[in-house]
Amino acid sequence: MQKSILLIRHAESANNALPESERVPDPGLTQLGHEQARRLADGLTQFPISHLYCSPFRRSLETTQPVSLLLKLTPAIHAEIYEQGGCYSGFEPGHLRGEPGMSRAQLEKGYPGWSIDESIGTRGWNEDRDYETHQQAIQRAGRVTQWLTRQWSPTSSECMAALIIHADFKRVLISALLESDGWPDRGQPIWNTAISHLKLVGSQWKLQTWNMAEHLTHQLRTPPQAGASAA
Numbered sequence: 001m002q003k004s005i006l007l008i009r010h011a012e013s014a015n016n017a018l019p020e021s022e023r024v025p026d027p028g029l030t031q032l033g034h035e036q037a038r039r040l041a042d043g044l045t046q047f048p049i050s051h052l053y054c055s056p057f058r059r060s061l062e063t064t065q066p067v068s069l070l071l072k073l074t075p076a077i078h079a080e081i082y083e084q085g086g087c088y089s090g091f092e093p094g095h096l097r098g099e100p101g102m103s104r105a106q107l108e109k110g111y112p113g114w115s116i117d118e119s120i121g122t123r124g125w126n127e128d129r130d131y132e133t134h135q136q137a138i139q140r141a142g143r144v145t146q147w148l149t150r151q152w153s154p155t156s157s158e159c160m161a162a163l164i165i166h167a168d169f170k171r172v173l174i175s176a177l178l179e180s181d182g183w184p185d186r187g188q189p190i191w192n193t194a195i196s197h198l199k200l201v202g203s204q205w206k207l208q209t210w211n212m213a214e215h216l217t218h219q220l221r222t223p224p225q226a227g228a229s230a231a
Helices: 031-044 058-071 104-110 134-151 167-178
Strands: 003-009 051-054 160-165 195-201 204-212
Touching: 003 167, 031 058, 031 195, 051 058, 058 160, 134 167, 134 204, 160 167, 167 195, 167 204
Parallel strands: 003 160, 051 160
Antiparallel strands: 003 195, 195 204
């Protein structure tokens, strides 16, 4: 059975609509973002998704909700697929401070019945972490790549996983998955809720499609603002 993954950027967050100086550590979705998430759920019905994962950021969780309901899948909150940089406050280089993020109790209350990564503690999923550097994000992408390859090895009976993640980490993760195989990233914006499809061929991941957003009308398509790593 063919193994594949869908890497999906979250819908538009409140931070996406604000300048960096006004952003908060863990924003939810805008009204437009909620509509994008509903359209994403409709678009994903064409895929045989067996597992649904999301990051512990609020914008990823809120994007996942309508997908979970429509596809009748229980999401798993994965502690290592958060945005590059992690949960932090501040916007000037050298003055970025790590923030704890949502705690296990908050996640259990807000998303009852969802599977929560056992590493998420009482103080927050990002507790005791400083702002994550790009090099640290690359190392984390390596760990996620190993997990995905093990999880979706040819001996597994599952066929497709969807991960609702973030723009900057999505670039880093695809680079790690493809190794030296290359991919068509020319620095173009990653649309909110855009889908990238990869297949596991033997022991190598191969990119099938990149930055698909056909489930959105042109009026609903929103890219990140330039230089926005906290989006």
